[in-house]
Amino acid sequence: MGNSMKINASGAAGEKLSARAVNRATLARQLLLERAALPVVDAVEHLLGLQAQTTHTWYVGLWSRLAGLDPVAVGTLLESRELVRIPVMRATIHLLSAADALALRPVVQPMIDRAAMSTFGRHLGGVDRDALVDAAREITGERPRSAAELGRLLAYRFPGRDAAGLAQVARAWLPMVQVPPRGVWGRSGQALQSPLESWLGRAQRPLPLERLVLRHLAAFGPATVRDVQTWSGLTRLAEVFTALRPGLRVFTGPDGAELFDLPDAPRPGPDSPAPVRFLYDFDNLLLSYADRSRILGRPGDVDYTAHGYAIGSNQPATVLVDGMAAATWTVLHRRGSATLAVRAFRPLTPAEQAEIETEGAALLTFLHPGAAPDIRIG
Numbered sequence: 001m002g003n004s005m006k007i008n009a010s011g012a013a014g015e016k017l018s019a020r021a022v023n024r025a026t027l028a029r030q031l032l033l034e035r036a037a038l039p040v041v042d043a044v045e046h047l048l049g050l051q052a053q054t055t056h057t058w059y060v061g062l063w064s065r066l067a068g069l070d071p072v073a074v075g076t077l078l079e080s081r082e083l084v085r086i087p088v089m090r091a092t093i094h095l096l097s098a099a100d101a102l103a104l105r106p107v108v109q110p111m112i113d114r115a116a117m118s119t120f121g122r123h124l125g126g127v128d129r130d131a132l133v134d135a136a137r138e139i140t141g142e143r144p145r146s147a148a149e150l151g152r153l154l155a156y157r158f159p160g161r162d163a164a165g166l167a168q169v170a171r172a173w174l175p176m177v178q179v180p181p182r183g184v185w186g187r188s189g190q191a192l193q194s195p196l197e198s199w200l201g202r203a204q205r206p207l208p209l210e211r212l213v214l215r216h217l218a219a220f221g222p223a224t225v226r227d228v229q230t231w232s233g234l235t236r237l238a239e240v241f242t243a244l245r246p247g248l249r250v251f252t253g254p255d256g257a258e259l260f261d262l263p264d265a266p267r268p269g270p271d272s273p274a275p276v277r278f279l280y281d282f283d284n285l286l287l288s289y290a291d292r293s294r295i296l297g298r299p300g301d302v303d304y305t306a307h308g309y310a311i312g313s314n315q316p317a318t319v320l321v322d323g324m325a326a327a328t329w330t331v332l333h334r335r336g337s338a339t340l341a342v343r344a345f346r347p348l349t350p351a352e353q354a355e356i357e358t359e360g361a362a363l364l365t366f367l368h369p370g371a372a373p374d375i376r377i378g
Contacts (some may be wrong), residue, residue, distance in 0.1 A: 116172030123165025
C-alpha cells in the first residue's frame with residue numbers, strides 16, 4: 001500500500017486503512033510477520049516489554065518473534081540484571097530492559113498508586129507514606145523478601161495494621177523487581193522482591209510522555225488515543241497526541257476512528273502473507289488495545305468462553321492464522337512426550353492445518369526438546 005499521501009499542517013488525513021491493513025501493520029511492529037534477528041534486549045525494548053506475570057510462558061512470546069531464540073541466554077540476562085520483571089503498565093508484571101524499567105515505572109507510578117490505594121488503602125489507617133517506603137526499602141534492601149515476609153516485618157513496625165495490606169501498598173509505593181531465579185528458564189524460585197534502584201544501582205529517570213507515545217506507536221501502531229491509554233493504564237493522553245499530531249500520520253480506521261502512526265513506520269500491504277504464530281497467555285498483542293478487533297475480528301468470530309475460558313479469567317494462549325486469532329492451544333508434557341492440543345474457532349483448511357502442525361512441532365521442540373511430539377487439532 002502506498003504511503004505517499006501528504007498531511008496538512010494539523011496532521012489531518014483522510015486515508016482509510018482497512019482492517020487487514022491495520023492487522024498487517026500491527027503484526028509487523030510486533031515482529032510477528034517475520035522473526036527478527038535482533039538481540040533479546042533490543043527486541044524487548046522495541047516491544048516496550050512483554051507482559052510476564054507468569055514465570056515462563058512469556059518465553060514463547062520471544063520465541064515467536066525472534067530468530068534462533070536461546071531461552072537459557074534469556075534467563076542469563078535476568079541473572080545479570082540486563083532484564084528485569086517488574087509491575088509497570090496496567091500494574092502488571094512485565095519483562096523490561098533495565099533502562100526501560102527505570103524509565104517507564106515512574107511514568108505509570110500514579111496509576112499504580114491509585115490501583116493500590118483503591119484496593120488496600122483502607123488497611124493503612126493513616127500510615128505515613130515516607131515512613132512505610134523507608135521501612136520497606138530497609139527490609140528488602142537487607143535481602144529480597146516475599147510479600148508475606150515483608151508484610152510480617154512491616155506489621156511489627158506499624159502495629160494494628162493489616163500485614164498483607166501493608167505489603168501490597170509498600171510494593172506499589174516502592175518499585176520492586178521480582179528477582180531471579182524466579183523467571184529463569186528451566187529453574188524455579190519463590191517470588192522475592194528487591195528495590196528496583198538498588199537492584200540496578202541506578203536512579204529512576206522518567207520517560208517523557210511524548211517519547212512514550214512515539215515508542216508505543218513504533219511497537220503497537222497504528223493506534224488510537226484509547227489504545228495507548230489501555231496499554232499504559234494512563235489517562236488524559238489526548239493532549240499529548242495534540243502536541244504530536246503535526247509530526248504524525250493520521251489515518252481513518254475501519255470503524256471511522258482516528259489512527260495515529262509514525263510517518264516512516266512499516267505498513268505492509270493488506271495482502272502480505274502472515275504466517276501461523278503461537279501467542280502465549282497474556283501476550284501483549286491481545287491485551288494492549290482498547291479495540292482488539294485487529295486481531296480478534298468481528299464480534300462472534302472468536303468465542304473464548306466456548307473453549308472453557310470464563311470472562312475475566314486468565315487470557316488463553318492463542319494461535320494466529322492469516323494474522324487473526326483462529327484457535328487456542330495448550331501443551332501437556334509427561335512420560336517423555338509432549339502433546340500440543342489446538343482447538344479452532346472456525347473450520348481450518350488443509351493448508352492451514354499443515355502450517356499449524358509445522359509451527360506447532362517447532363514450538364514443542366522449543367518447549368520440550370527431546371520429547372516425542374504429538375499434535376492434535378480439533
